[in-house]
Amino acid sequence: MIVLDLGADRYARLGDVEAAVLRHLFGGQGKHSTPAPPSLEASLDRLVEEGILTTDAVTGREAFPELPGQVMLDLKGYPHDGIPKIRMGHIVNCACAFVCAKFMRHFHSIERTVLRVKSRRERALANAGRPKSKKEGRLPEVDLARIRELVEIFRILKGLFYTGKGRCLFDSLTLIEFLAIYRIYPLWVFGVQMGPFVAHCWVQDDRFIYNDSADSTGSFKPIMSV
Structure with missing residues (x-):
């Protein structure tokens, strides 16, 4: 456990x-x-x-929160010939996302960072005028082509600022900050696998994994999503 x-x-x-x-x-x-x-x-x-259990009903949370199911589709491969059209605004926004993620990793705790991402998504859900229930509440549908294009643009531009190899947490956080500029709020999922123990995180929605593959994440058991 x-x-x-x-x-x-x-x-x-x-x-x-x-x-x-x-x-x-x-x-x-x-x-x-x-x-x-x-x-x-x-x-x-x-x-x-140790803080695993609490006697405070106000700060306590569900012992087994609802977690996203396994996603079998990858959001990879730009559907058009060539690459998406990259504008100066995309470069500026990617740089802003990188600086923001870098700042949070250096000056904020992971707890504060996770709570910030969680609160922003909940505010977006509330502002959408939808129920806040985990089962009923949904963010407004965003055009899949637009998401695919932005994720592909991010994949191309992030190489100007960092290499993503072995940096799943920073890569996911930077992508989340980049998409938030365009009012897109996917889930940040944390998972583990045993034998040997490995921790991993990635970005996904109900349908697609944004910055990884279904084959790679399929071996991990999600334990938290925000």
């Missing part, structure tokens, strides 16, 4: 006892369907101290 501690910017594997406690508390959709592990109260206190 893996947890992502945004405050400490680290992934942690829970021990067998802690994992058993969480299964006992949340197994079977909230029903105590597994036997209580030994030293239950002491284990609960330790999980509260």
Whole structure:
């Protein structure tokens, strides 16, 4: 059982006892369907101290939030001959996205950065006049051709500012900032895989993965999306 501690910017594997406690508390959709592990109260206190559990109903969140399903389509390959028309505004916006992402990575914690991205998307959802429910709320549909063009432009221009190899977090954040300039707010998804442990993140919507492939992300289990 893996947890992502945004405050400490680290992934942690829970021990067998802690994992058993969480299964006992949340197994079977909230029903105590597994036997209580030994030293239950002491284990609960330790999980509260580590910030994995909380006794504050205001700051607490769902134990198992709804996560996006596996996307089987890649948003790659520009459909027209040649490359999209790149204007000066695209270059300026890509530079602004790069500077913004660089600033946040150097001066903001990952927790503050994630909350900023999450809050902006929620505001856009609210301003769209749609329900805020996770199941019913949806951002306005954006023309797929426009998204594909902007993602392709970003893929071409980002080489002027950085190399994306081995920098999935920075690449995803920069792409998110670039698309936000055009009022496009996809999901930022964090996932893990075991044996050996590897963490990864990428950008997607309900239909397509923007900056990776379905084959690559398919081996990762999403644990957070904002």
